[in-house]
Amino acid sequence: MVLKRARTDFWGSGPNGRQAGGFSFHVLTANAPEDEVRRHTHDEAHFVLVLAGGYMSSASGAPLVSDTPVLIYNPPGTTHRDRFHAGRGRFLAISGGTGAEAAARCMRDPYAYRLACDIADRIDAATAFGLEARALQLHGIALPLSSDEARTTAHPPAWLSRAVEMIFTCDLPELSVGSVAAEVGVHPVHLARVFRRFLGCAPGDYLRGRRLERAAAMLGRGVASLADVAHSAGFADQAHLTRAFRSRLDITPAQWRRSRHVARIQDAGADVRQGPAEPF
Structure with a gap:
């Protein structure tokens, strides 16, 4: 049986929220x-912005576990x-609003x-009108037909979305911030400045998170x-992969794999602790 959750009913705790329009x-x-x-x-549409932690979502395009900026849109009737x-x-969590049925x-x-x-x-300082x-702007972007109306002159340059x-x-291990900047036609310093303004992190942080x-x-x-996962995902070696998992998820890669109920694979030194410094 599927559990129904009310508008303000989430698996989370905190101060009283705000209501607006x-x-x-x-x-x-x-x-x-x-x-x-x-x-x-959820009967109503809602957005989830991950502020900290590894979020696991079934939403289309979402990583198995997050380590990069994540914003999820759930249309009305989402079951997950x-x-x-x-x-x-x-x-x-932002709840409310209507939208077309979609994934x-x-x-x-x-x-x-x-x-x-x-x-x-x-959230505490903004006016109800501002919230x-x-x-409404978020819904405008989520719903393709009204996205142009929702944007303002403060939107980022088109090349940022491409980046x-x-x-x-x-999935190229040799992908670098410099190669991304070159591909979209901007200087790496400008890429970093605009990236941080709109995504709140450096492009190198985003790249490292995406590799994890x-x-x-x-x-x-x-x-x-x-070892093969480390190489394919762009890490320097297995030790580099292990350090990243410990740092971000407080778990080793081998433990993560077991937690997903995957059968054991023979690995050399699954909990290796030493290795070269990260390349970025």
């Missing part, structure tokens, strides 16, 4: 271990079991991400050894 806004801390989160449905790895995380998806539009971050940063306006898409989809996400997905499928 048919929308509710909450910044919450995850409060349930991932195995306690049940499959559930989205949750945080180890039950640890922090997120903004839940990960939104990689930098302008949408910046709007959601503005709401999280100013409602930003929520984000390039980092998100490219790719490695986590490969480990979850159980198709390769740790």
Whole structure:
């Protein structure tokens, strides 16, 4: 049986949220271990902005576990079991609004991400009008027919979306920030400045996070050894991969793979601790 969740009913705790123009806004801390989160449905549309922690979502385009800026749009009627790895995380939830029936998806539009971050940063200080306006803009971007109306002159340059898409989809280990900047036709320093303005992180951080996400997905499928996963995901070696997992998810790659109920694969030194410095 699928559990129905009310508008303000999330697996998270925090101060009372805000209500504005048919929308509710909450910044919450995850409060349930991932195995306690049940499959559930939401009648209304909602957005989830991940502020901290490894979010695991079934939304189209979402990584198996997040380590890069993540904004999820769930249309009305979404049924899922989205949750945080180890039950640890922090997120903004925006509920309300209508929309066409469609699949839940990960939104990689930098302008949408910046709007959601503005709401999280100013949830207590913003006027009700300002909160409602930003929520409507988010819906405008999520719904293709009204996206042009939702944008303002503050939206990022077109090349930023291309850069984000390039980092998100490219599986070449040799991909670098410099090569991304060259591909979209801007100087790396300008790329870094605009990236941080709209996504809140450096392009190198995003690239490292995406590599960890790719490695986590490969480990979850159980198709390769740790050494092969490290190489395919763009890490210097297996030790580099292990350090990244420990730093970001507080778990080793081998433990992550076992937690996904994948059969053991013979690895050389699955918990290696030493290795060269990260390349970025």
